Amino acid sequence: MSAVRVGVIGAGAMGTSHIRTLASWVPGAVVSQVYDADVTRAKDVASEAGATVADSADALIDASEVDAVLIAAPDPLHAELALACLAAGKPTLCEKPLATTAADSRRVVDAEAAGGRRLLQVGFMRRYDPAFVALRRLVASGGVGDVRVAHCVHRNAQSHPSATSDGIVGNSMIHELDSVPWTLDSPLAAITVLSPRVPAGALRDPQLAILETATGVLVTVEVFVNAGYGYDIQCEVVGTAGTARLTPPYGLRARAAGVDGIAVSADFVSRFADAYRIELRAWVDSAVAGIATGPSAWDGHLANLAAAAGVQSLHSGRRVEIVEEPRPELYA
Amino acid sequence: MSAVRVGVIGAGAMGTSHIRTLASWVPGAVVSQVYDADVTRAKDVASEAGATVADSADALIDASEVDAVLIAAPDPLHAELALACLAAGKPTLCEKPLATTAADSRRVVDAEAAGGRRLLQVGFMRRYDPAFVALRRLVASGGVGDVRVAHCVHRNAQSHPSATSDGIVGNSMIHELDSVPWTLDSPLAAITVLSPRVPAGALRDPQLAILETATGVLVTVEVFVNAGYGYDIQCEVVGTAGTARLTPPYGLRARAAGVDGIAVSADFVSRFADAYRIELRAWVDSAVAGIATGPSAWDGHLANLAAAAGVQSLHSGRRVEIVEEPRPELYA
């Protein structure tokens, strides 16, 4: 088997992290081309990876030395790039969100469905996190009985200066909008997004969502992108036979100055390092076969539909039902 | 100082537990009379305590050898008994809820306010639990910054056969309807009570409430009276500078058969043994002075107002604002 030659679009933090993970931990893949609007950055990263710099995203997508594409460009570009990759017929890993609107993610879904072959994988890396996988497996096996309620927490130390109240739904909570239906194996039916009172003009942060699944499970989701103390992802699933919850991948416990304490993860890169590695491993394995098998464009679109409803609820303060679209046959 | 002579109305599980706690752990109090509709039960308990059996609740309340009254009778009797105690001018500890309707608790408040002296303490024992006290103190001191969100969990192993969906609000969640505003030092302004889908005809259990405080904090409350695995009370307060949460009073940690596990409390009696003891200590101390200083009739009424709104929300599925009544001067 010769290595899959990966072209990476976007050499920012996420793209660089993926490139390094591929180089260190994923046999069978070689980063062959890099593109970034910032040419200097592209050159630095490409040089580290032993790759060449592409003149444009389109050139990279079409390049004969690129077998598969990894999209880590800014969010607003995702949909168009994904469409181009589909047109080129190349297996593609697109960072979340698949698009910044549900209309755009629908276009991507339609294009892929028209092609009749799954080529896209969306970067919902939690599906590869060992703890999330164990949680889902336990729930599926009936380990907590019939699920009734779940509680999720998603906290970042600080938000980007560019963060917006709507963006907290579309960019942060979107992880739960995928991981909750995936963990519970039931699509989302409705969402209410509330926020506590904050100083006038401030970001509406934290936000508190109540999700309802098609099977009638209620899920609370707290997203707090300025929680200050660190990056903290929690999830407890509560059923008629018990509960199960994630435990963070702590490493050391120190007793000092009156406190018995454990270091919280600093950010998602360290918290989900294993997940990213396993995600890329799985993606490369499927790319070898010229297809995609992970979280699909349809999953990306469903999350976008839920996010759109969530933003609407954030503005109205009311419960919003999530539009139900028929699942294309490709994603059956 | 001669001992406070306590008359206890109700010799069921709660009444008996209080009598034993007084005898073992609370100097300065003597149980002098016991009344229970079940005479045999009353006799057994009175005999153990070295007390006499009263012919009726009224006789007990009026007895010259009763300085203070502890009401542990069935809930529907609380309000009338409390009124009788007020009429008799005796310091009284009334188990929660103060009344089964807000109209009744209002009557009690009015009667006490008319008397111009606080005589009633309501049995919200969490206010005496060392962990809850520490949580409230940390929050008040700014230890978590500005509070934005809180998450509460209240689980019992099994419910009484007599449990009703409305009763989950009025009898179980009522603890949070008092402990949340007390912990956060802000009254409740609105409540939404939802429940996940359960089999037709089944108890609506668990229930999920969203509380809003007057200061705009959002609080999730899960009450699950058939959680099966044990009795479990959790609370995390989330602020701009960090979070704080209760840790249960675990005693042993055992490693066996592939699991590193800690025994969960079996019931509220064991979980809150310290709280009950400290509550009774405080009550006896104030009863010596002929007054009441703990959770007041007004607190009991506020919880009832919130519970009434909660039941309404449970039925309608909508957010219900909690009626705001002016605080009588006595409770300023």
Next chain:
Amino acid sequence: MSAVRVGVIGAGAMGTSHIRTLASWVPGAVVSQVYDADVTRAKDVASEAGATVADSADALIDASEVDAVLIAAPDPLHAELALACLAAGKPTLCEKPLATTAADSRRVVDAEAAGGRRLLQVGFMRRYDPAFVALRRLVASGGVGDVRVAHCVHRNAQSHPSATSDGIVGNSMIHELDSVPWTLDSPLAAITVLSPRVPAGALRDPQLAILETATGVLVTVEVFVNAGYGYDIQCEVVGTAGTARLTPPYGLRARAAGVDGIAVSADFVSRFADAYRIELRAWVDSAVAGIATGPSAWDGHLANLAAAAGVQSLHSGRRVEIVEEPRPELYA
């Protein structure tokens, strides 16, 4: 039943703590007299307790208004005071250690045995700590299988300026020299006490003991009286079917500044508040009957024999067998 009138010798930190615990939490006992070499201190404490001040320890022991004696005087006085209490025929709780030498504790044992009635209880309060009690019960029930090894940790934040290397054995480790054989239900047969290298002239702290029980179980004990970060008591019992260990009575867990932390106890008074209360309850209950039922003078003597061997080992660096004396019939 009229209250047991307690005379307290020693109004320092421990004595004052006991007096307050009796007043707040132990019905059936009244502190009637206090003695302390520091008259001002004695007066302050006596006044708070509503007690009178005795002119001397002997006067207190002989006073007709003293039914039972609590010895919380400096350690070197324990043995003589205990002998005087025996001579007076009064139930006595003597703080640990029972004596500062095994010869002296033997004299106390002989005197009590000659009297033919147990009157002394030694202040090994761990035997009343709910977690230790649960651990012992689990072990006795076979919950960890056949015990093979145990690990104990005993850490204080700071030592008294008067602390000595030998005193760490006789005054701190003596708790383990009683709690280990009690928990495992097997007497100690040998002890080795080692210490890591410390700066020249410094206290030999921490110390590491290897205890061997008569049944062949090995127990490591770390005592570190300047551990800095707080007061921390740990014990894990390891058997052929699993392990069990104490969990500290934590109250709050806070997430802040990158750490998820729990406050460690500050000192033994807060860590063992429950144990002291339950110990005094048990002592008062037995004192009513004019006897002693808790940890006996013989237990206190056994701990002293082990401590003597421990000090010898600390000096020689070698394993020392613990002298075995026949158990007097009174303690059968």
Next chain:
Amino acid sequence: MSAVRVGVIGAGAMGTSHIRTLASWVPGAVVSQVYDADVTRAKDVASEAGATVADSADALIDASEVDAVLIAAPDPLHAELALACLAAGKPTLCEKPLATTAADSRRVVDAEAAGGRRLLQVGFMRRYDPAFVALRRLVASGGVGDVRVAHCVHRNAQSHPSATSDGIVGNSMIHELDSVPWTLDSPLAAITVLSPRVPAGALRDPQLAILETATGVLVTVEVFVNAGYGYDIQCEVVGTAGTARLTPPYGLRARAAGVDGIAVSADFVSRFADAYRIELRAWVDSAVAGIATGPSAWDGHLANLAAAAGVQSLHSGRRVEIVEEPRPELYA
């Protein structure tokens, strides 16, 4: 860079695990040859890896398509195979122990030193475990102050039928005989190995070692290869400014049937999966350069010297000083 072609000697559990880790997670390496005395097993594993089967270990070591050798053969063969690899001048990862006697590991050291180039890495994978690495780093940075004591626990669910009392030292405890001096950055100076009483004829298990470092730190090590409940590795380092300890890489926490529990690792393969992966990554990186940089043959020999002393102590019951040999210049 073309891939390092790895020849693997030994296709048992450990060898197979390494081969799969290389294939899945370590870019830059290809398993080119496999040898095992059991030809069927060798063929199966080689076939999975796309490798050829060697006729003998020597043939594999000398094969031109083998750039580097991984020795996962039975322990008694390690030393001879390592010598052959040195003779062939090929970078080699030899599973622990480097040899089954200190005399043999000395021969390997001498041979490598004579060659003047480090080629051997010993499979002490804990040095690559993120938690151990963090612990060592914290200690080195002074995070716990001056180290005085450490406590290690090493438990397996069940031992191999072939386990011997001496082998518990040489095969299990050998991990601590390397990880302790590595974590504390101080060589071992003395060892005492004790065991609790076990039924006559039974394996001397658990064993309790007291290690002394050259800097005077005391370390307790419990090794229990039939602990029953799972695989459990613990280490707490205690210093003058606090303590730090490993936390296991738990994934889920479940509440059920009265217990709040966490699954313990089943075995070393799952507990140290990350460590093995990172170890192989580091080894392949150094093998590219034709050298070895990880735990050295000298480290392997030092552990063997300590193990020899440990076995002697196990038999005599006394403290045994560990032979100090001058460190060859190659390992300076």
